[in-house]
Amino acid sequence: MTETTPRQRARIETEAQITAIGNRMVDDDGVDGLSLRAIARELGVVSSAVYRYVKSRDELLTILIRDAFTQIADAVDEALAEHRSVETLALTMLDWSRSHPNRWALIYGTPIAGYEAPREETVVPGTRIMIALASLVAESTTDTEAANGAGSAQGAQSSEVQELSATLEPLRRGLDELGLDYDDSVILETITIWVAVIGLINGLRFGQFGPGFGDVEDDLMSGVVGRLGA
Numbered sequence: 001m002t003e004t005t006p007r008q009r010a011r012i013e014t015e016a017q018i019t020a021i022g023n024r025m026v027d028d029d030g031v032d033g034l035s036l037r038a039i040a041r042e043l044g045v046v047s048s049a050v051y052r053y054v055k056s057r058d059e060l061l062t063i064l065i066r067d068a069f070t071q072i073a074d075a076v077d078e079a080l081a082e083h084r085s086v087e088t089l090a091l092t093m094l095d096w097s098r099s100h101p102n103r104w105a106l107i108y109g110t111p112i113a114g115y116e117a118p119r120e121e122t123v124v125p126g127t128r129i130m131i132a133l134a135s136l137v138a139e140s141t142t143d144t145e146a147a148n149g150a151g152s153a154q155g156a157q158s159s160e161v162q163e164l165s166a167t168l169e170p171l172r173r174g175l176d177e178l179g180l181d182y183d184d185s186v187i188l189e190t191i192t193i194w195v196a197v198i199g200l201i202n203g204l205r206f207g208q209f210g211p212g213f214g215d216v217e218d219d220l221m222s223g224v225v226g227r228l229g230a
Contacts, residue, residue, distance in 0.1 A: 015053055022064050026102045062121050068103040072096045073128035086136050086230035090197045094221050097201050134182055134190045193230050200224055
């Protein structure tokens with residue numbers, strides 16, 4: 001194990017403090033509340049000192065986006081370690097969105113004007129949950145085929161999936177980049193569930209359904225997931 005120097009440890013600690021302060025600013029006031037100058041004041045340093053760690057507001061946004069993706073994916077992984085199901089994954093995402101609504105908006109809400117997340121920084125943490133979902137779907141598909149016979153299961157879904165084969169090619173390439181190889185039926189079902197889960201959470205967090213859902217969010221999510229047969 002490589003030992004860190006005092007300077008390296010100090011840098012790691014300062015970067016963690018900057019991330020924590022940035023997260024709190026987002027929690028309190030959303031993206032508009034982010035300020036490198038305010039972070040410097042809280043750290044008790046001059047503004048120029050912060051720029052040694054974070055060069056711009058866009059870089060700070062990237063750090064916070066990566067951190068939010070990591071936090072929610074860690075929560076999902078922990079929950080799935082206890083019980084592997086699509087419902088568990090969806091309910092964990094929903095619960096995290098309740099605890100951190102502004103961080104949810106940061107990663108799954110409206111794109112930030114003038115900001116483009118660097119793929120090399122955000123793709124891996126940002127796709128962890130979808131990869132977990134694809135794995136759950138693949139497991140479910142395998143179980144279904146084992147119960148019903150692979151031939152009949154494949155035949156029932158082949159026509160609609162084959163029609164979309166070319167359309168799914170970009171997603172297939174993306175999965176290949178991550179070292180994953182799923183057939184088109186798994187990819188299509190994963191997309192279907194993903195859109196439903198993200199869409200429902202966004203509808204709830206952003207008030208698109210109106211008031212009155214606070215006490216029934218989990219039941220609603222479970223109902224949607226069950227409706228999808230996931």
